[in-house]
Amino acid sequence: MERTGMKAAAIGLAGLGVAIVAVVALTTPWRVLPAGAAEVTPDPVRDFGAAQIARADAFDAATSAPSYLSLGVSLVIAAVLVATPLGARLIGRLKGPWWLRALIGVAGVYLVSLAIRWPLGMWFETVLRDYGLSTQTWGTWTADRLKNFALQLLLSAVMVVVVIALARRWPRRWWIPASIGAFTLTLALSFLYPIVVEPVFNDFTPLPQGQLRASLLAMADRDGVPVDDVLVADASRRTTALNAYVSGFGATRRIVVYDTLLEVPEPEIELIVAHELGHAKTDDVLHGTLVGALGAAFGACALFVVGNLLRRRTGVPSLGDPKAATLLVGLVSLATLLSGPAQNLVSRHIEGRADAHALQLTEDPATFVAMQRNLAVRNISDLSPTPLEYVLYSSHPTAPQRIAMARSWGLFHGQRVP
Numbered sequence: 001m002e003r004t005g006m007k008a009a010a011i012g013l014a015g016l017g018v019a020i021v022a023v024v025a026l027t028t029p030w031r032v033l034p035a036g037a038a039e040v041t042p043d044p045v046r047d048f049g050a051a052q053i054a055r056a057d058a059f060d061a062a063t064s065a066p067s068y069l070s071l072g073v074s075l076v077i078a079a080v081l082v083a084t085p086l087g088a089r090l091i092g093r094l095k096g097p098w099w100l101r102a103l104i105g106v107a108g109v110y111l112v113s114l115a116i117r118w119p120l121g122m123w124f125e126t127v128l129r130d131y132g133l134s135t136q137t138w139g140t141w142t143a144d145r146l147k148n149f150a151l152q153l154l155l156s157a158v159m160v161v162v163v164i165a166l167a168r169r170w171p172r173r174w175w176i177p178a179s180i181g182a183f184t185l186t187l188a189l190s191f192l193y194p195i196v197v198e199p200v201f202n203d204f205t206p207l208p209q210g211q212l213r214a215s216l217l218a219m220a221d222r223d224g225v226p227v228d229d230v231l232v233a234d235a236s237r238r239t240t241a242l243n244a245y246v247s248g249f250g251a252t253r254r255i256v257v258y259d260t261l262l263e264v265p266e267p268e269i270e271l272i273v274a275h276e277l278g279h280a281k282t283d284d285v286l287h288g289t290l291v292g293a294l295g296a297a298f299g300a301c302a303l304f305v306v307g308n309l310l311r312r313r314t315g316v317p318s319l320g321d322p323k324a325a326t327l328l329v330g331l332v333s334l335a336t337l338l339s340g341p342a343q344n345l346v347s348r349h350i351e352g353r354a355d356a357h358a359l360q361l362t363e364d365p366a367t368f369v370a371m372q373r374n375l376a377v378r379n380i381s382d383l384s385p386t387p388l389e390y391v392l393y394s395s396h397p398t399a400p401q402r403i404a405m406a407r408s409w410g411l412f413h414g415q416r417v418p
């Protein structure tokens, strides 16, 4: 009886896996430069001084330890939850309704993880302050961290309670409603993110009337991207780093620039916004959300298959039992950690396409290079990450790669680039 359930779920899992690989393979812009454009080799030494390179290396070395330790802690906790009966045993001691026991199990895991990673977070924050990147006090830092914790806990708690409830109702078929639910929830969260989550962390105001606003909106108009407004986030309450982004889709789509960005020369701001217009034009957020939603459906299906395979080992009688709560949290956490490198790989190509768009729209590779240099120096970006760092953390091409791309583009279009 149970085997039939597994077989259907395994077929569903394989089908979703093939669909995701096909969609990603066919829609990722693997090559963004026009055919025939000569490749320019990225070279940090060409654009960055020895002192800038040394500073970036030192910052990278200082942040590596707390970053890797935090990642290691997350991996160890997830491994314990999916490979040992510890979680089920602890939940087994609780009394009360099943959903309350499950909730306590989830909250317990999150609290332990938060407590262990807290000093690592303080360590990281101290490095940011040493390098002048953070403008936070310990009070605002703590508030941010707790807000983040609450959001993650809330999402995870809802997910676990819903999965266990579905598993109680349809023990052999719950992966079907769970997959549909995960798909829908991912879509809804991404759509609502700009109006529900972002305001928890920042205040947003329209870019004030003036020359800059007029030229940015004119550029969007020229680009054929409907933009009513450019929003400014009060990022300076947290960081000195420079950034801009697009979030949401449809009615919630918005282009946001950090207030820190407003001090850089206007042509560079225009180039950064031109990159964001590239994301808007190709609907990268919507597209990424759809792929993410397919991934979430795949994940729900995988929870059924892998969860059932690991049940005995972790002392969980059935996935409809509250004892399954910590196993489910561990599996989701592991899946999130393992899917990061694939997401980064795709993201880097999508960022490359947005860069190419910015170059086409502004036809100004020289300012593009100046902007990338400025951004990398201000944000102390890693100019030559190790292969492991690149795979784990680089959602964008490195600054030298982006500069090299602009030089290729310039050469191809007969433009001199410094």
Ligand SMILES: [Zn+2]
Binding pocket: 275, 276, 279, 351, 354
């Ligand atoms: Zn981008």
